[in-house]
Amino acid sequence: MTPATERPAITPETLRRLAFDQSIRWTSQNDDLWQLIDNDLWQLTRNPSLILSTVPEQRLEALLQRAECHRLVEGIVEAQQARLERPTWFASQHYGETLARVAYFSMEYMLSEALPIYSGGLGNVAGDQLKAAGDLGVPVTAVGMLWQHGYFRQSIGPDGHQQALYPVNDTRQMPIEPLLDADGAPLRLAVQLPGLQIWLRGWQATVGLNRLLLLDTNDPANPPIARLIASELYGGDNEMRLRQELVLGIGGWRLLEAAGLRPDVLHLNDGHAAFAVLERARSHMARERVSFSVALNATRAGNLFTTHTPVEAGFDRFPPELVSKYLERYAEYELGISLQALLAMGRKQPQDPHEPFNMAYLATRGAGAVNAVSQLHGRTSRYIFRELYPRWPVESVPVGHVTNGIHLPTWVSPDAEAHWYELHGDEIPWRGTGESSVDELLAQVDDRWLWQIRQHARNELLGFVRSHLARSLAVHGASPAEIEVAGSRLHPERLTLGFARRFASYKRPNLLLQDPERLAAILTHPAYPVQLLVAGKAHPADRAGQALLSEWQRFAARADIAGRVVFLEDYDMRIARHMVQGVDVWLNTPRRPWEASGTSGMKVLANGGLNLSQLDGWWAEAYAADLGWAVGDGLEHEPEHDAADAEQLYRLLEEQVVPCFYRRDEQHIPTAWVKRMRRSMSELVERFSADRTVREYTERYYLPLASAYRQRCADGSALAIHTSRRITSLRSYWHELAFEQIEWQAEGDTYRIGARLHLGRIEPEQIAVQLLAESRGNEPATVHTLKLQHHEGAYASFRTELSTRRPVADYTARVVPSPELGLAVPLELPLILWQR
Ligand SMILES: *Cc1c(COP(=O)(O)O)cnc(C)c1O
Numbered sequence: 094m095t096p097a098t099e100r101p102a103i104t105p106e107t108l109r110r111l112a113f114d115q116s117i118r119w120t121s122q123n124d125d126l127w128q129l130i131d132n133d134l135w136q137l138t139r140n141p142s143l144i145l146s147t148v149p150e151q152r153l154e155a156l157l158q159r160a161e162c163h164r165l166v167e168g169i170v171e172a173q174q175a176r177l178e179r180p181t182w183f184a185s186q187h188y189g190e191t192l193a194r195v196a197y198f199s200m201e202y203m204l205s206e207a208l209p210i211y212s213g214g215l216g217n218v219a220g221d222q223l224k225a226a227g228d229l230g231v232p233v234t235a236v237g238m239l240w241q242h243g244y245f246r247q248s249i250g251p252d253g254h255q256q257a258l259y260p261v262n263d264t265r266q267m268p269i270e271p272l273l274d275a276d277g278a279p280l281r282l283a284v285q286l287p288g289l290q291i292w293l294r295g296w297q298a299t300v301g302l303n304r305l306l307l308l309d310t311n312d313p314a315n316p317p318i319a320r321l322i323a324s325e326l327y328g329g330d331n332e333m334r335l336r337q338e339l340v341l342g343i344g345g346w347r348l349l350e351a352a353g354l355r356p357d358v359l360h361l362n363d364g365h366a367a368f369a370v371l372e373r374a375r376s377h378m379a380r381e382r383v384s385f386s387v388a389l390n391a392t393r394a395g396n397l398f399t400t401h402t403p404v405e406a407g408f409d410r411f412p413p414e415l416v417s418k419y420l421e422r423y424a425e426y427e428l429g430i431s432l433q434a435l436l437a438m439g440r441k442q443p444q445d446p447h448e449p450f451n452m453a454y455l456a457t458r459g460a461g462a463v464n465a466v467s468q469l470h471g472r473t474s475r476y477i478f479r480e481l482y483p484r485w486p487v488e489s490v491p492v493g494h495v496t497n498g499i500h501l502p503t504w505v506s507p508d509a510e511a512h513w514y515e516l517h518g519d520e521i522p523w524r525g526t527g528e529s530s531v532d533e534l535l536a537q538v539d540d541r542w543l544w545q546i547r548q549h550a551r552n553e554l555l556g557f558v559r560s561h562l563a564r565s566l567a568v569h570g571a572s573p574a575e576i577e578v579a580g581s582r583l584h585p586e587r588l589t590l591g592f593a594r595r596f597a598s599y600k601r602p603n604l605l606l607q608d609p610e611r612l613a614a615i616l617t618h619p620a621y622p623v624q625l626l627v628a629g630k631a632h633p634a635d636r637a638g639q640a641l642l643s644e645w646q647r648f649a650a651r652a653d654i655a656g657r658v659v660f661l662e663d664y665d666m667r668i669a670r671h672m673v674q675g676v677d678v679w680l681n682t683p684r685r686p687w688e689a690s691g692t693s694g695m696k697v698l699a700n701g702g703l704n705l706s707q708l709d710g711w712w713a714e715a716y717a718a719d720l721g722w723a724v725g726d727g728l729e730h731e732p733e734h735d736a737a738d739a740e741q742l743y744r745l746l747e748e749q750v751v752p753c754f755y756r757r758d759e760q761h762i763p764t765a766w767v768k769r770m771r772r773s774m775s776e777l778v779e780r781f782s783a784d785r786t787v788r789e790y791t792e793r794y795y796l797p798l799a800s801a802y803r804q805r806c807a808d809g810s811a812l813a814i815h816t817s818r819r820i821t822s823l824r825s826y827w828h829e830l831a832f833e834q835i836e837w838q839a840e841g842d843t844y845r846i847g848a849r850l851h852l853g854r855i856e857p858e859q860i861a862v863q864l865l866a867e868s869r870g871n872e873p874a875t876v877h878t879l880k881l882q883h884h885e886g887a888y889a890s891f892r893t894e895l896s897t898r899r900p901v902a903d904y905t906a907r908v909v910p911s912p913e914l915g916l917a918v919p920l921e922l923p924l925i926l927w928q929r
Contacts, residue, residue: 122169130156140268142207195358198366221499221503223300255642269297323337342367370396396459410450438459461920463478497690540764559583596642597638600688615747626661626672706724842896863876866899866904
């Protein structure tokens with residue numbers, strides 16, 4: 094018999110490790126533990142590291158002596174230990190494959206409210222995927238910025254206007270530690286910006302088995318302007334943004350290397366960190382003593398760029414003068430290329446001296462693969478990137494997609510989880526890793542059980558809303574009587590809708606307010622009343638967004654609304670978590686196709702909430718009639734169409750959502766509603782989980798990119814040297830290619846096709862001569878490659894046979910670089926020649 098694993102003694106250090114691990118689950122056990130240590134602080138901040146920083150060591154020791162506390166810590170440690178000891182998905186599915194490490198770069202991370210360095214969706218994607226990668230055992234090291242002020246905090250004045258506040262993040266009360274160098278000293282790195290050398294400091298947060306490294310510029314040795322670089326997320330002017338992106342991209346890559354890491358894959362979460370592409374190549378140049386173009390060829394094979402915006406205006410762009418100011422020396426002295434060559438990487442028209450420098454173009458030109466974040470966003474992105482691939486059909490623009498997902502353990506209600514736990518005996522079982530499915534669990538419970546969980550969750554949410562409201566009102570000077578009244582107007586049996594997101598115009602946060610009287614009638618219906626919770630911030634520079642916010646404030650304050658609309662100020666992860674756990678329906682009304690993916694609606698799924706949303710982003714691929722409700726007709730429209738969308742939204746609420754919720758059987762259970770809950774959970778929970786997302790990233794991108802990168806690097810970058818020569822020669826001689834003649838001969842049901850080309854100095858093996866037929870009717874799009882028949886001097890002929898099913902007129906001949914070259918075409922080499 095093997096002895097049971099020795100459990101380490103429980104000490105204050107054990108608590109500290111729990112407090113600092115960002116992968117820790119908000120289970121009810123966890124809740125109980127921190128409540129026991131300091132209930133008030135826990136309720137207000139959900140920040141265990143803050144609590145520990147305020148409790149004297151002796152008191153902690155004493156607490157840990159208490160059986161109750163000891164038992165809780167033991168339970169949490171054991172659960173965590175069990176998780177760590179289980180073989181991970183990556184270890185069991187991809188053991189021994191070439192992927193040592195992924196470096197993930199993002200401007201923001203939403204991991205917990207204890208680490209407020211996020212604004213919204215982008216940080217949510219980064220945080221949830223980082224946690225999922227940890228759960229799955231995918232080795233990821235994330236890199237980001239330690240924002241001293243994070244994103245602004247919102248206060249709503251009595252006049253209904255938003256005030257932006259910037260409290261300081263105190264590093265001593267956040268779950269981060271200084272990053273140490275090999276000698277155990279805090280890491281400090283020097284980075285050259287024009288005219289000034291700045292010091293970067295490194296921090297780290299633990300996320301299960303993975304780490305998040307954070308950069309900070311607030312070093313007293315830095316000039317004030319440099320100390321402020323890591324001050325406000327999405328704050329400051331364009332020049333400040335450029336400095337931030339230089340620090341994140343170039344400083345971030347140096348920090349990784351200084352920490353001893355040499356990743357195979359660089360994953361750019363949006364274009365903000367695209368300068369990392371240059372720095373990765375620079376480092377390769379210096380190490381391998383090769384030119385910049387060879388180094389870029391080698392390293393880009395391991396770079397993945399994920400684009401997040403569906404509109405060109407969403408890309409970061411900088412005037413060429415600004416880029417010259419900061420990067421001229423870097424280009425010439427460090428990369429050994431001209432400033433013009435660097436600028437060309439960020440331009441559509443490389444030769445146009447006036448075109449701004451676009452970070453998404455730099456990321457694309459430095460990537461081995463590019464992806465969008467939903468199916469529809471993939472289509473939109475291929476369209477907006479098409480000009481980088483002139484004359485290529487839009488379907489061939491090299492942007493794939495991986496639809497976002499959310500980290501279930503972060504967003505599922507601890508109470509609901511505890512109930513599922515009783516049934517299943519394990520933490521969130523719906524990981525989509527084949528252990529057990531949502532369907533199996535749902536089959537074990539009856540409608541009454543499901544509905545009780547839902548009722549309980551709604552009630553919990555209202556409790557949170559009351560306390561949040563009470564605090565806000567008290568801060569703004571309301572009397573205890575007013576506070577009492579405000580809280581008493583929410584009712585636990587009422588249909589509860591949630592609407593929370595950035596107040597940006599494209600999200601159309603006022604679509605519901607198109608006809609205020611009609612909304613008022615829905616909310617205050619005497620028999621079937623509805624209550625609505627609203628939250629969201631408008632960027633301090635966005636006047637239109639702030640006006641929309643004030644519009645909601647005025648509506649909520651109307652006497653006849655009688656408190657049926659509550660605006661929760663300062664939308665953050667905590668408010669989001671309570672809302673998605675408790676609402677019955679989550680509303681989302683973006684203007685299609687502006688919502689690249691959206692994730693908030695996914696968070697309600699496992700909690701039994703339903704979605705009523707525009708057919709945009711993830712919902713365009715998730716929606717089915719029996720599991721939610723859809724606004725829009727699946728097409729894009731001008732703003733004049735908003736009224737029609739609003740009309741549809743009201744009708745859905747009046748004729749379907751509200752009646753369905755209030756139609757009860759003899760036991761007061763809304764059976765049709767519960768049926769939808771079951772469908773929604775069964776179809777969508779696993780599909781829109783971050784586990785599924787990270788598995789897709791790993792198999793479709795990380796593993797192939799890692800091996801492509803290693804191949805190009807092997808033997809002193811031999812393959813990279815070879816491929817970059819090929820690229821240069823194909824580019825130089827491509828204009829010599831020409832179609833001389835194409836002959837079609839019909840014989841029975843077969844065409845015999847011969848093509849004769851002038852190749853000039855191009856070798857026939859380097860190209861593919863193809864016949865392309867677009868999809869028509871039932872016929873799918875096809876591409877046939879012709880075989881080389883004869884090559885002599887500057888000429889060659891190619892041939893193939895095709896069925897006569899489709900007419901000759903359906904086909905067009907073209908030449909592209911050969912797929913046999915091992916290049917990503919058209920991403921790395923967008924050359925193409927059409928017959929006509
Ligand atoms: C999930 C989440 C988001 C992203 O929401 P979308 O509206 O779907 O983009 C933004 N902010 C917070 C606080 C969130 O929790």
